[in-house]
Amino acid sequence: MRVAAFTDMTGPDDVSILDRPTPQPGPGEAVVDVEAASINRHDLWILEGADTRYDDDDLPFVSGLDLAGTVRAVGDGVTGVTPGDRVVLCPNQTCGSCRFCYEGPENLCESFSLFHGGLAESALVDASRLITLPDSVSSTHAAALPTAYMTAYHMLRRASVGPTDLVFVPGATGGVGVASIQLATVLGAETIGTSSSRTKLDRMEHLGLDHAIHSTDADEIRAAVGDIGTPDAVLNHLGGEFTQVGLDVLRRGGTMVVCGGTAGRYSEVDIPGMFLKHKRLVGSTMGTQPDLETLVDLVADGSLVPEIDETYPLEETGAAFAAMQNRDSVGKLVVTI
Template identity: 30%
Template structure:
């Protein structure tokens, strides 16, 4: 199969488009013909070796954890899916080696759900990691309820634009930080935009004089500290970027593969309450360029690799 291989840590120059053996399919896995693979910041961070102390990494490795595609075959113990089924998945395994930047991926059934019909392949490929991170932060960590006000830092990004929509679907009011060029976009999603940077807390209080009920940090920096001055209960602060949030009484969130949560996201999409903004699509062979674009940190929505 054609795939992206990384044989050593480094910059975009170590990304190789090559032929690799087809993956083996275990008894509780399915073989997915990849149609789209979302590009996430964690992908280039893996390439640079930043997660070397977190995961066992085996070279050559295929990067990528997001997938949308068609089931080609199933393992002997699989009853959930059949060949021909269209699926999405957050195919994060216990080690980094066999990822989704490839024509084929062997995916454990625990990482998969049925593809929402409302999303095209590119949108579906961009949903799993970012969608699960947003959903699990809002629903499981922050326990957002209807009528609450939520502050989302970096609300126009890959996770952020999904968090805005999920919070709105839960019945919450959303205040989202973003640069001025993304303010109209956030209004379209149903959020009230504020500019990030110095004076953020004061700008938020102009919209919510009593502060906010909960805050979700997707950018790091001083976002958690600012949130602490706006949220009465520190347990209502979650961050995906700042480990130190736990010391303040909040929640550090790393999205987990979860079929039920993926299914909930797919249901929101099919109900018309969640969509995925795709900033750009590139062919699999241009994965290095896609990762470089992601590393710039200015993407509105998602970058997705398309696989023929």
């Protein structure tokens, strides 16, 4: 089978198409013939050498967290899926034995990690992590869901967002940002989003964005959000200076959920301003398998249409990463096999 493998870790030019044996499932495992696999900034960080958990000893490395396709074969003891089923993979990997796995939610697992291997014609997976797809959900749309949309949905749940709430999303045109705007809209909330690109914001208005702020300047954003209203929730995947921006605009007793630090690993926070106004700052990583099941249902009933910017054949996986690196896209980039 063909795989799109990272053969070095300096950037998109390091993606090569290699041949590997088609895997065979062991007990509890399944082999999925991959039809679509979306890429994420997590993959790009590995490819650029920015993720220190991976190094040259891991090369050649096949990334790809988010895959959908058809079950080819299953191993002993598998009961949830059978060959021929159309499925999407929940990429969460948990130990199943720590107190957090027992008590839940599963993404609190002490050994929480993520699946890799979706950028291939076939993938060997934990069969218990497969969710069957209704006929009305395409593989391309399903592959867009696990990382960006599952993360955004879990953040909205952590902030208890509901109808009529005002939700602020700094950096609304990235993968998690787009998903956050779309899902907040599905929940009946009003949304504010920022971007450095007016063109991208125009596209976002067609996806449910109610208030667009064309700026990356912290002071301008504070003022612009204040002119619109006082957010009940902030979904922050940027970190850096935008953590304090989010806290400044957040209503008394409101919640900011943070899932990333693309604008900076560290943030300075006005502690008295947070505790005196009972504001909550909550960390969140990915989501849960039930979250992904809910998202599949939302797509199946037409409530949600994942935004796909462009699709690429497997042999052009490097070009997909180049597009992500150039920040030209709005929505998901999906490799189709």
